[in-house]
Amino acid sequence: MAQSESHPGAQRRPEPASALNALDWIALVLLVIGGLNWGLIGAFGVDLVATLLGTGSLLARLVYLLVGLSALYGLVLMVRLGRAPGR
Numbered sequence: 001m002a003q004s005e006s007h008p009g010a011q012r013r014p015e016p017a018s019a020l021n022a023l024d025w026i027a028l029v030l031l032v033i034g035g036l037n038w039g040l041i042g043a044f045g046v047d048l049v050a051t052l053l054g055t056g057s058l059l060a061r062l063v064y065l066l067v068g069l070s071a072l073y074g075l076v077l078m079v080r081l082g083r084a085p086g087r
Contacts, residue, residue, distance in 0.1 A: 019084060024077055027070040034067035 020028075035050075040046045053060040 009042035019081065023073070027073045027077065030067050031074055033063075034070070037067075 037047065037049050040048050047055075049060050049063050050056075053063065
């Protein structure tokens with residue numbers, strides 16, 4: 001007989017979102033921003049970050065740097081989530 005979710009001994013899988021900390025979420029948001037920016041560049045030739053913050057400006061370069069660091073962190077996050085129990 002299979003154990004039900006309400007059974008005290010039943011093992012529950014943690015929700016994937018609960019395994020993410022604040023740094024994980026920040027990295028994911030920055031990856032989405034970077035991905036959308038690249039999509040706009042590919043589809044329309046518009047670099048929204050440069051348009052909003054100035055081409056080559058220090059702030060635009062900082063955004064690009066943070067997106068790149070988020071991509072590296074995303075690799076670590078994928079490995080960590082891939083090794084999570086129950087996967």
